[in-house]
Structure formats: C-alpha cells, structure tokens
Amino acid sequence: xxxxxxxxxxxxxxxxxxxxxxxxxxxxxxxxxxxxxxxxxxxxxxxxxxxxxxxxxxxxxxxxxxxxxxxxxxxxxxxxxxxxxxxxxxxxxxxxxxxxxxxxxxxxxxxxxxxxxxxxxxxxxxxxxxxxxxxxxxxxxxxxxxxxxxxxxxxxxxxxxxxxxxxxxxxxxxxxxxxxxxxxxxxxxxxxxxxxxxxxxxxxxxxxxxxxxxxxxxxxxxxxxxxxxxxxxxxxxxxxxxxxxxxxxxxxxxxxxxxxxxxxxxxxxxxxxxxxxxxxxxxxxxxxxxxxxxxxxxxxxxxxxxxxxxxxxxxxxxxxxxxxxxxxxxxxxxxxxx
Amino acid sequence: xxxxxxxxxxxxxxxxxxxxxxxxxxxxxxxxxxxxxxxxxxxxxxxxxxxxxxxxxxxxxxxxxxxxxxxxxxxxxxxxxxxxxxxxxxxxxxxxxxxxxxxxxxxxxxxxxxxxxxxxxxxxxxxxxxxxxxxxxxxxxxxxxxxxxxxxxxxxxxxxxxxxxxxxxxxxxxxxxxxxxxxxxxxxxxxxxxxxxxxxxxxxxxxxxxxxxxxxxxxxxxxxxxxxxxxxxxxxxxxxxxxxxxxxxxxxxxxxxxxxxxxxxxxxxxxxxxxxxxxxxxxxxxxxxxxxxxxxxxxxxxxxxxxxxxxxxxxxxxxxxxxxxxxxxxxxxxxxxx
DNA sequence: CTGAAAGCGCTTACAG
DNA sequence: CTGAAAGCGCTTACAG
Numbered sequence: 001x002x003x004x005x006x007x008x009x010x011x012x013x014x015x016x017x018x019x020x021x022x023x024x025x026x027x028x029x030x031x032x033x034x035x036x037x038x039x040x041x042x043x044x045x046x047x048x049x050x051x052x053x054x055x056x057x058x059x060x061x062x063x064x065x066x067x068x069x070x071x072x073x074x075x076x077x078x079x080x081x082x083x084x085x086x087x088x089x090x091x092x093x094x095x096x097x098x099x100x101x102x103x104x105x106x107x108x109x110x111x112x113x114x115x116x117x118x119x120x121x122x123x124x125x126x127x128x129x130x131x132x133x134x135x136x137x138x139x140x141x142x143x144x145x146x147x148x149x150x151x152x153x154x155x156x157x158x159x160x161x162x163x164x165x166x167x168x169x170x171x172x173x174x175x176x177x178x179x180x181x182x183x184x185x186x187x188x189x190x191x192x193x194x195x196x197x198x199x200x201x202x203x204x205x206x207x208x209x210x211x212x213x214x215x216x217x218x219x220x221x222x223x224x225x226x227x228x229x230x231x232x233x234x235x236x237x238x239x240x241x242x243x244x245x246x247x248x249x250x251x252x253x254x255x256x257x258x259x260x261x262x263x264x265x266x267x268x269x270x271x272x273x274x275x276x277x278x279x280x281x282x283x284x285x286x287x288x289x290x291x292x293x294x295x296x297x298x299x300x301x302x303x304x305x306x307x308x309x310x311x312x313x314x315x316x317x318x319x320x321x322x323x324x325x326x327x328x329x330x331x332x333x334x335x336x337x338x
Numbered sequence: 339x340x341x342x343x344x345x346x347x348x349x350x351x352x353x354x355x356x357x358x359x360x361x362x363x364x365x366x367x368x369x370x371x372x373x374x375x376x377x378x379x380x381x382x383x384x385x386x387x388x389x390x391x392x393x394x395x396x397x398x399x400x401x402x403x404x405x406x407x408x409x410x411x412x413x414x415x416x417x418x419x420x421x422x423x424x425x426x427x428x429x430x431x432x433x434x435x436x437x438x439x440x441x442x443x444x445x446x447x448x449x450x451x452x453x454x455x456x457x458x459x460x461x462x463x464x465x466x467x468x469x470x471x472x473x474x475x476x477x478x479x480x481x482x483x484x485x486x487x488x489x490x491x492x493x494x495x496x497x498x499x500x501x502x503x504x505x506x507x508x509x510x511x512x513x514x515x516x517x518x519x520x521x522x523x524x525x526x527x528x529x530x531x532x533x534x535x536x537x538x539x540x541x542x543x544x545x546x547x548x549x550x551x552x553x554x555x556x557x558x559x560x561x562x563x564x565x566x567x568x569x570x571x572x573x574x575x576x577x578x579x580x581x582x583x584x585x586x587x588x589x590x591x592x593x594x595x596x597x598x599x600x601x602x603x604x605x606x607x608x609x610x611x612x613x614x615x616x617x618x619x620x621x622x623x624x625x626x627x628x629x630x631x632x633x634x635x636x637x638x639x640x641x642x643x644x645x646x647x648x649x650x651x652x653x654x655x656x657x658x659x660x661x662x663x664x665x666x667x668x669x670x671x672x673x674x675x676x
Numbered sequence: 677c678t679g680a681a682a683g684c685g686c687t688t689a690c691a692g
Numbered sequence: 693c694t695g696a697a698a699g700c701g702c703t704t705a706c707a708g
Contacts, residue, residue, distance in 0.1 A: 001453060004686060014695045019687060027693055046449040050397060051685035054388040054700050061429075069420075070413040070619065079407050082434050091399075091454075094432050096420050111384035115339060115701095116429075226623035259623055281408065282620060285564035285597055342702060352679045357703060365677055389701035392684050453685095678708085687700080692693105 002043035011039035022047065049091075061093045062306060063117035065107065065125050069096045071224075071252070072280045073295050077123050077145060080299030088307040093117060097125070108134050119306040123299075124148040124195065141309035145302045147195040157302045157321045161195055161277075164291045164325040165202025165247070166209075168275045171289070171327055172245045173210050175335045177273060180207070181218040181243035183232045183253045196224070199249045199277065218243055222253055229256025237264055244336040245273040251280035251290055258288070258332060269334035279328055287331035294323050340381035349377035360385065387429075399431045400644060401455035403445065403463050407434045409562075410590070410618045411633050415461050415483060418637030426645040431455060435463070446472050457644040461637075462486040462533065479647035483640045485533040495640045495659045499533055499615075502629045502663040503540025503585070504547075506613045509627070509665055510583045511548050513673045515611060518545070519556040519581035521570045521591045534562070537587045537615065556581055560591055567594025575602055582674040583611040589618035589628055596626070596670060607672035617666055625669035632661050 007022075008015045013032060021028045021036035028036075039045075053060045062085050066074040082092045093116065097103040106112060108131035113120065120135065120142040127135065127149035135142065135151060142154040150156055172180050182203045185196025204214050220235055222228030229248055233256065236242060248254035254276030258268050266272055276283065279292030301321060345360075346353045351370060359366045359374035366374075377383075391398045400423050404412040420430045431454065435441040444450060446469040451458065458473065458480040465473065465487035473480065473489060480492040488494055510518050520541045523534025542552050558573055560566030567586055571594065574580060586592035592614030596606050604610055614621065617630030639659060 015686075016688080016696085017694060020694090023687095029693060032693080044449070046452045048392070048453045048685055050388045050392040050453075051700090052687070054386070054392050054702085055685075055687040057687090057700070059388060069407070069417050070410070072408070075408040075413050078432075079434055079436055082407075082432060083436060086433075092432050094416075094420060094430050095424075096417055098417055098421060111382070114384045115386045115388075226620055230623065255620060255623055259625070282564055282593060285568065285593055286624075287597070353701090354680085354703075355678060358678090361703095367677060370677080386701055389684090390703070392686085393701075393703040395684070395703090680707090682704090682706100684701105684703080688698090690695105690697090692695085 002045040004045070004047065006043055007036065007039045007045045010043065011036045059116055059118050060091055061117045062090045062119045062121065063093045063095060063113050064121045064123070065095045065097065066123045067097050067125065068099050069094070073146070073278060074123055076295035077299035080296040081121060081303040084300050084303035084307065090118065090307070090310070113138055119310055121145060121302050121306060122148060122151070126194070127151070141306055143302045143305045145298050147198065149194070155305055155319050155321065157298050157305065157323065159293045159325050160322050161198030162202040162205065164277050164293065165199040165249075166206045167325060167327050168247050168277060168291045169203055169206030171329065171333060172247060172273060172275060173206065175273065175333060177245040177336050178212060179218070179241065179243045180245045180247055181220070181236050183220055183222050183229055183246060183248040183257060185249055186221045186223045186228070196249045203247060224250055224252060226252050226256040226259070229253030230260040231256075233257040233260035243272070245275070245333070248274065248276045251276035251278040251283050251288060254288055254290070254332070255282070255286060258286070268332050271337065273333040273336070275333055283328075284330070289330045289333040290328050292326045292328050297323055340383040342383070342385065344381055345374065345377045345383045348381065349374045397454055397456050398429055399455045400428045400457045400459060401431045401433060401451050402459045402461070403433045403435065404461045405435050405463065406437050407432070411484070411616060412461055414633035415637035418634040419459060419641040422638050422641035422645065428456065428645070428648070451476055457648055459483060459640050459644060460486060460489070464532070465489070479644055481640045481643050483636050485536065487532070493643055493657050493659065495636050495643065495661065497631045497663050498660050499536030500540040500543065502615050502631065503537040503587075504544045505663060505665050506585050506615060506629045507541055507544030509667065509671060510585060510611060510613060511544065513583075513611065513671060515583040515674050516550060517556070517579065517581045518583045518585055519558070519574050521558055521560050521567055521584060521586040521595060523587055524559045524561045524566070534587045541585060562588055562590060564590050564594040564597070567591030568598040569594075571595040571598035581610070583613070583671070586612065586614045589614035589616040589621050589626060592626055592628070592670070593620070593624060596624070606670050609675070611671040611674070613671050621666075622668070627668045627671040628666050630664045630666050635661055
C-alpha cells in the first residue's frame with residue numbers, strides 16, 4: 001500500500017507538501033495541489049489513520065455507549081449518530097453494555113476509553129459518582145442522551161419524560177378513564193436508567209391534577225421488556241378492582257400488556273385501553289397509541305453537539321436540549337365501558 | 339496523561355522492557371514485571387492505541403458492515419460480535435448502511451476501509467463484482483454472515499435459508515393447509531439481500547414435494563418490513579380464492595400480515611395461519627409461530643472466526659458454517675377450517 | 677533477561 | 693508557497 005513518501009516522490013514534492021495538499025490546507029499552489037492529487041490517485045494512496053492521528057494528536061474516534069443496541073430506541077440513536085459522525089470524519093467506537101453491569105464497570109473504572117476517543121456520547125447510561133469523575137477526567141467533550149446520569153459540564157439531549165408521561169395520561173383521562181394503572185421501570189435491575197422515575201412522576205402528577213388519588217397497587221415495576229409488561233399486566237388483572245386503562249412507561253412493555261390482556265380474553269381497547277411512550281418501530285404496525293419521542297433526532301443532535309466542540313473547541317452550548325414529543329392516537333385507546 | 343517514558347523512569351527500566359512487561363511477553367523477570375506493573379498503576383498509565391498500533395503494524399479495528407442496525411437480526415449480530423471482539427482486544431468499527439445504496443457504494447468504491455481495519459465482517463451485504471474485488475484487495479481476513487454476496491476465499495456463517503423455509507412450509511402442510519401464500523423480499527429494492535431468494539426456493543420445493551402446484555399469484559413481493567407484510571397481505575386477501583395460511587420470509591413481515599388479517603376482521607389462526615422466519619425478539623410476545631435462527635450465535639461465530647485468523651494468520655477454515663434453525667410453534671398457526 | 681536505537685507513517689513548527 | 697527535520701508514543705529486531 002502506497003505511503004506518503006511514494007506520493008511525494010511521484011509528485012516531485014516533499015511529504016509535508018503532500019500532507020498539506022491532500023488535506024486541503026491553504027498555502028499550497030493550485031498547480032502543486034493538482035499534481036499531488038494526481039499522484040495520490042495513481043497510487044491509490046490514502047493516509048494511514050493511525051499515523052496521522054498519532055502525529056496529529058487526536059484519536060479520530062468518538063466513543064458511543066449504549067445499554068443495549070438491540071433495543072429500538074438505542075439502535076435508532078446509534079444509527080443517526082453514526083451517520084453524522086462519519087460524515088464529519090470521525091469513526092464510531094461502539095460500546096454496547098449488553099445489559100451487563102460488569103461491562104459498565106469495566107468501561108468506566110478501567111482505562112477502556114483512555115487515549116482512545118476524542119469525545120464521548122453516553123446514551124441512557126447510569127453512572128456512579130466515581131464513574132462521573134472518571135469520565136470527566138478523560139478531558140474530552142461529552143454529551144448525554146436520554147436519561148441516565150447527567151455529567152457536570154456536559155450538554156444533554158433529551159425529551160421531557162415527566163411531560164411525556166403527563167401527555168399519555170391526559171389522553172386516557174380525557175377519554176374518561178379514572179382507574180389507570182402504570183407499568184414502570186424496575187429500580188432494582190442492573191443498569192437501571194432513570195427514565196422510568198420521571199415517567200412515574202408524570203403519571204402521579206397527571207392524577208393529582210385531575211384530582212384523583214394515586215393508588216400504589218396500580219403501579220407495577222417491570223423491566224422495560226415485552227415480557228416484563230406482560231407479567232406486570234397479569235398481576236394487575238388479578239386485583240379486585242382492575243384498571244380500565246394501562247399506561248406503560250415504554251412501548252415494549254405496552255406490547256406485553258396488550259398481549260397479556262388478549263391472553264386473558266380481554267379486548268383492547270374495548271375492555272382495557274393501553275398506551276406507551278416511544279413510538280417504537282412496531283407501534284404503528286401493532287396499532288399502539290403512544291407518545292412519540294424523536295429517537296433519531298436525539299442521536300443526530302447529540303452527534304452535532306460533539307462535532308461542534310471537536311471542531312471549534314469548548315464553546316457556549318445550550319446545556320440541556322429538550323426535544324418535543326407528540327401524542328399519537330391509534331387503536332389501543334378508547335373510552336372506558338360505560 | 340502518562341507515557342511509556344514516565345513508567346520506564348519510575349520503574350528504573352527501559353521503555354522496551356515496559357512494553358514487554360505490560361503486554362505479558364516472555365523474557366521479563368517476574369520481579370521486573372511487578373515493578374513495571376506497579377509503576378504503571380501509580381501513574382495510571384495505559385498505552386496509546388494509535389502509537390502501539392502504528393508501531394505494531396495493525397489497526398486494532400474490525401470493520402463490521404450491516405444494512406440497518408435498527409433491524410432486530412442485525413442489531414443482535416452486532417451485539418454478539420461486539421462482545422467477542424472487544425474481549426479479544428479489537429475495537430469494533432461500525433458501518434451502518436442505513437438502507438442507503440449510496441452508503442454502500444462509498445464504503446467499497448472509496449478507501450473508507452483502507453488502512454483502517456485488520457479484518458472485515460459483512461452482514462447480509464450485497465456486493466457488485468467490483469466491490470468484491472475491492473474488499474479482497476484490502477488484504478485482510480474477512481467473513482460473511484447471513485446471505486448477501488459470498489466473497490471468494492472468505493468463510494461464511496449462515497443458516498440454510500432454503501431448509502428453514504421448507505421447515506416452515508412443512509409445518510403448515512402438516513397442519514393440513516394446501517393453499518399457502520408466500521410473502522417474499524423485494525428484488526428491486528436498494529440493498530436487496532439474497533435471503534429472500536433462498537427462502538422462496540424453499541417455499542417452492544416444499545410445495546413440489548407435497549405434490550402441490552406453485553401458484554404465482556400467491557407469491558407477493560414486499561420489503562422485509564412490517565408495513566410491507568401488511569400491504570402484501572391486503573393484496574392476498576383481495577383474491578378470489580385467498581390462502582388459508584401465509585408464510586412470510588421474515589417475522590417483521592409476518593407481524594404485518596397478522597395485523598392486516600385482524601384489520602380485515604379475520605382471526606389468526608382460526609381463519610388464517612401465519613408463520614415467519616427469525617424468532618424476532620417480539621415473536622414470542624406476539625405469539626408468532628416461526629423458524630428460529632440463532633442470530634447472536636452467528637455474530638459470535640463470525641467474530642471468533644476473524645479472531646482466530648487475526649491471532650494465528652491465515653489457516654484452515656471451514657468454508658461455510660451452517661447453523662441450525664428450529665421450528666417454534668406458537669399461537670399463529672392451526673389447522674385450516676374444515 | 678534487558679537496553680540502545682531504529683522505525684512505524686504521518687504532521688507540524690521553523691526557515692526560507 | 694515549499695522543504696528539512698523533529699516529533700507523535702509506541703514496538704521490534706539486534707546486541708549483549
């Protein structure tokens with residue numbers, strides 16, 4: 001594979017000039033630039049990333065940490081961020097925690113990110129105070145997306161989870177529901193993110209504003225999966241006075257709720273209404289009413305935030321960017337039976 | 339950040355010894371190794387990947403190309419491959435084509451991968467003959483996963499798509515279905531992979547072996563999405579003699595089929611049976627009968643194949659590893675109405 | 677078992 | 693506008 005010396009020789013210039021010409025730096029005559037470009041093309045030359053990064057003092061990578069790449073929201077964020085970052089010339093180093101607490105610990109307490117990334121994007125990643133310190137000590141720009149733990153001095157991109165939950169609840173309340181259950185996140189789970197706490201708060205606020213009591217027996221913890229939502233719903237249906245509507249903290253759990261209801265011979269929405277949050281890929285396909293959050297836009301905005309800092313150095317940033325959510329009414333919600 | 343010289347000075351040895359000691363190479367006395375390790379810990383030293391890779395003549399990266407990270411199968415393959423590769427000490431460079439043909443072209447016709455990866459994993463990626471040449475000319479180990487285009491000399495990890503389709507069909511035939519439709523892949527779509535061609539062949543083989551005719555009006559092309567499956571099913575139901583069962587080439591399309599059937603007031607499986615291939619995350623949740631393929635295992639096996647070549651150099655490899663599929667009967671299939 | 681020195685392939689002041 | 697030279701932070705023969 002051709003090296004910079006080969007190009008320099010063929011073009012009849014020094015390697016310094018090749019370097020400048022190929023990167024489009026000023027202070028190169030047009031004629032020289034052409035000659036160098038031609039030589040590079042002839043030889044099929046492309047600079048060695050490792051060499052230029054070492055010499056240039058950057059890694060060329062952005063580290064992107066997600067809890068589970070297999071979940072819709074995280075995959076969508078990664079897809080959007082990847083495109084933006086590649087476009088700007090950075091490689092994406094993916095750290096998928098895979099739901100393993102140990103993976104999280106290794107990543108932050110060790111030196112996995114050390115000297116390896118120019119910037120960090122943490123998506124819904126919980127951090128201990130020690131992790132926070134460690135990540136700040138990397139000394140590179142960072143951004144957090146979705147909930148997780150905020151990092152002092154880092155911008156964050158997210159939605160208003162409390163508000164999104166209130167929106168979902170208001171829809172059910174407007175339809176006339178009064179006995180509404182909530183499937184929330186499991187606080188004891190490894191890698192618990194904090195999203196569910198905000199959404200639970202929105203649930204409670206909506207009830208209070210409607211002058212309704214918060215019945216703790218109507219709030220069940222699950223683990224943000226379809227199966228979790230299913231189990232939680234089974235539990236709800238066992239109660240003496242079961243709910244007429246279920247607000248699940250995410251669409252995956254709402255899918256599970258619908259399935260459990262059908263398994264029990266109940267119809268959705270005739271017997272029980274169900275709403276989620278996300279607007280998962282399959283939500284439209286399955287007719288789920290939900291509060292849509294812009295996943296791709298969050299990934300995109302976060303990537304742009306990092307790129308801006310990488311290109312221009314630390315700068316004035318809007319510290320918390322809150323993106324809009326939107327109620328999407330489909331076929332899983334209806335007024336309660338008279 | 340501490341450099342190797344700092345460690346060498348503190349430990350009272352040369353940088354060469356630090357390098358050897360920290361990487362666990364032989365020819366270092368135990369006592370020296372301890373002293374170096376202690377110095378490294380004290381200083382919080384970790385080698386610069388760019389420097390050691392440049393000096394060591396490797397990039398430290400494995401390039402992983404997927405059509406769309408947001409689809410269940412691909413996300414699952416990435417998750418499994420990532421874990422295996424990180425464990426072996428390689429970083430994962432993710433190239434998500436995002437369904438854009440242009441992204442595919444840029445990746446292979448340009449120099450995106452040049453000098454950037456030590457190995458390549460192509461997941462269900464279609465290649466033109468030129469792309470094939472380009473990728474082979476990278477001169478690094480490679481592996482293909484799932485269908486896509488085989489690359490001469492590269493091992494491949496996959497399932498028997500023809501056989502999987504036959505398994506799905508045999509299940510429907512055993513139940514007594516005779517009029518079975520097939521929702522296949524869209525050959526005209528950008529980034530079309532070849533999976534659907536094999537699965538269609540399996541569909542036809544199964545019919546032929548059962549002595550049944552292949553009715554072309556029962557085969558509809560769709561685009562491997564829920565919405566595609568939905569539209570295809572609507573089209574099938576318009577026919578004079580609609581099918582009693584639908585075999586979709588993937589679970590996402592099967593979800594769409596179920597949804598379209600329900601929207602038409604038909605019950606699954608009472609009126610129409612539906613089966614897919616994959617065992618998508620949500621298949622269990624939605625009660626879909628399917629032929630399960632081991633997605634994580636394919637990612638894992640592919641990663642191990644690359645690691646083996648990276649560590650030991652080119653070696654004798656099983657050229658095509660075919661992993662097992664498995665019929666999973668749930669609630670979407672039943673005998674046809676008498 | 678250990679060290680001095682060259683080299684990996686670039687980029688970047690510094691001079692001109 | 694261009695080049696010679698030093699340097700980025702490691703690893704690797706080569707000697708001992």
